[in-house]
Amino acid sequence: MRIELKAVSKIFSDGNRALDNITYREDFNALAIIGPSGGGKSTLLRILGGLIEPTSGEVALNGKKICYDEKHLIQYRRKIGFVFQSKGLFNHLTARQNIILPLVNVHGYTKAGAGTTADNLLERFGLFRDRHKYPHELSGGQQQRVAIARAVAVKPKLLLLDEPTSALDPELTSEVLDMLNELRNEGLNFILVTHEMGFAKKACDKLMFIVNGRLAEYGDSEKLFTSPETEELAGFLSKVLEWNV
Amino acid sequence: MPIYSLFIKNNDNKTAFLPKAFNIVIAVALFMLFFLFSIKRLGMEFDFSFLWSFRYRLAQGFAATVELSLASLVVSLFLGFLSALANNSRILVISYFSKVYVQFFRGTPLIMQVYLFFYIIGTAWGVDNRFWAGVLILSIFEGAYISEIIRGGLDSIEHTQLEAARAVGLKSGQTMRLIVLPQIIKRTLPSLAGQFASIIKDSSLLSLISVIELTQTIREISASNFAIFESYIFLGLLYLTLTFPISMYTRYLESRYSYEN
Ligand SMILES: Nc1ncnc2c1ncn2[C@@H]1O[C@H](COP(=O)(O)OP(=O)(O)O)[C@@H](O)[C@H]1O
Ligand SMILES: [Mg+2]
Numbered sequence: 344m345r346i347e348l349k350a351v352s353k354i355f356s357d358g359n360r361a362l363d364n365i366t367y368r369e370d371f372n373a374l375a376i377i378g379p380s381g382g383g384k385s386t387l388l389r390i391l392g393g394l395i396e397p398t399s400g401e402v403a404l405n406g407k408k409i410c411y412d413e414k415h416l417i418q419y420r421r422k423i424g425f426v427f428q429s430k431g432l433f434n435h436l437t438a439r440q441n442i443i444l445p446l447v448n449v450h451g452y453t454k455a456g457a458g459t460t461a462d463n464l465l466e467r468f469g470l471f472r473d474r475h476k477y478p479h480e481l482s483g484g485q486q487q488r489v490a491i492a493r494a495v496a497v498k499p500k501l502l503l504l505d506e507p508t509s510a511l512d513p514e515l516t517s518e519v520l521d522m523l524n525e526l527r528n529e530g531l532n533f534i535l536v537t538h539e540m541g542f543a544k545k546a547c548d549k550l551m552f553i554v555n556g557r558l559a560e561y562g563d564s565e566k567l568f569t570s571p572e573t574e575e576l577a578g579f580l581s582k583v584l585e586w587n588v
Numbered sequence: 589m590p591i592y593s594l595f596i597k598n599n600d601n602k603t604a605f606l607p608k609a610f611n612i613v614i615a616v617a618l619f620m621l622f623f624l625f626s627i628k629r630l631g632m633e634f635d636f637s638f639l640w641s642f643r644y645r646l647a648q649g650f651a652a653t654v655e656l657s658l659a660s661l662v663v664s665l666f667l668g669f670l671s672a673l674a675n676n677s678r679i680l681v682i683s684y685f686s687k688v689y690v691q692f693f694r695g696t697p698l699i700m701q702v703y704l705f706f707y708i709i710g711t712a713w714g715v716d717n718r719f720w721a722g723v724l725i726l727s728i729f730e731g732a733y734i735s736e737i738i739r740g741g742l743d744s745i746e747h748t749q750l751e752a753a754r755a756v757g758l759k760s761g762q763t764m765r766l767i768v769l770p771q772i773i774k775r776t777l778p779s780l781a782g783q784f785a786s787i788i789k790d791s792s793l794l795s796l797i798s799v800i801e802l803t804q805t806i807r808e809i810s811a812s813n814f815a816i817f818e819s820y821i822f823l824g825l826l827y828l829t830l831t832f833p834i835s836m837y838t839r840y841l842e843s844r845y846s847y848e849n
Binding site for chain 2: 430
């Protein structure tokens with residue numbers, strides 16, 4: 344998949360400049376966005392997902408420019424999967440109903456067809472036994488896997504994930520990352536904001552490093568981890584990897 | 589099982605059925621004994637048998653109270669929902685209108701509203717059907733409380749739920765219908781059920797404008813045969829048969845909801 348950002352900036356209504364003139368062009372299968380918190384990663388991802396509008400600049404996927412008015416955005420969001428850090432599942436619906444709702448109400452599936460799709464996905468990701476549980480009855484890892492299943496059920500052309508594992512215990516983190524890795528091997532493209540440096544290095548082919556709203560460094564993931572060019576990235580990596588085994 | 593465990597709450601705050609039933613019976617008996625003792629001190633003899641001859645009127649009054657309450661429940665839910673939405677409106681005058689409404693009707697006694705609205709507003713606007721005038725007055729009053737309950741429900745919906753709804757591609761109308769409403773209903777149902785019990789009790793004040801409901805029926809009966817105490821004791825029992833099941837249902841809903849959090 345090809346992503347193009349042309350001078351993208353975002354200034355919030357309180358005057359906060361979250362993204363400052365980001366220009367970026369890349370072909371990727373799995374793109375990781377890393378950087379210190381408050382740097383603008385979530386803001387960028389939400390612009391890519393059509394959830395908020397950039398103050399200025401242009402975004403294009405596979406050569407198609409995203410048109411930021413509500414009518415087009417609704418169509419656009421339907422082709423994109425979005426997974427939040429936590430609490431993205433609908434509280435009043437079971438795991439299975441969470442997957443069915445968008446299929447029926449947004450993508451025009453019949454109830455039966457949506458049910459079959461949901462059951463297949465739940466089965467495949469080891470969630471079938473828990474399909475009738477509500478989000479508060481599921482572990483954090485299960486919640487995130489259901490959220491990913493819901494996002495991929497509609498066969499999106501791109502999956503966006505905003506720190507999907509940062510609210511999870513380590514052993515639950517790997518069950519979510521394993522699922523993501525499996526999906527990537529099947530050819531699903533995704534953009535992921537993460538603090539899991541191992542995953543960003545091994546499972547993602549491209550990397551963006553964002554600091555204070557600027558794109559401070561980018562390139563092949565493997566290469567950036569082994570030989571970062573900027574002081575900023577080198578310093579960031581040495582900090583986040585300090586206590587790694 | 590030591591004998592005191594029949595009377596004392598367990599550490600885990602759960603009470604088994606037997607001690608529960610046993611202690612409820614004792615508590616109710618104590619309550620009644622106090623009441624009977626007071627009556628004894630007055631040296632009165634009670635005779636409820638005359639009520640039997642009024643059974644049809646009583647049944648009619650009872651039915652009227654149920655109808656009045658149900659109608660008021662529907663109308664007040666509608667008003668309360670509207671007012672809660674208005675309160676959150678970005679158009680200031682609508683938002684303040686809702687706030688003034690809630691403050692006025694929660695801050696003044698129902699008895700004043702009943703008189704004022706029936707004789708001034710009712711007359712001015714030609715509402716002369718007492719039943720529907722009653723429903724309207726009661727609904728406006730209860731709607732102010734329901735407005736606050738629903739507003740709390742709206743506030744309790746997390747922002748992420750709305751953002752997730754947008755992300756999966758729902759339109760705003762669908763988000764309202766499929767996500768927001770079901771969550772509000774689930775969260776506010778215990779309070780709304782409790783409010784229904786209040787509606788039933790508050791409807792008794794409509795006897796002041798001679799709506800022929802349960803309380804008014806009892807007033808008429810007791811005025812004709814002077815058995816005031818028997819009449820009002822019986823009245824209380826009739827209201828309890830309506831409010832008690834609702835209160836139990838409210839408890840059940842509350843416990844279910846607290847478990848979810
Ligand atoms: N809705 C908003 N309104 C105002 N400021 C915001 C909003 N969302 C994020 N910000 C600000 O934008 C900056 C970037 O935030 P964010 O994109 O969440 O960073 P990151 O995801 O990298 O931690 C922060 O300073 C944050 O406070
Ligand atoms: Mg973030």
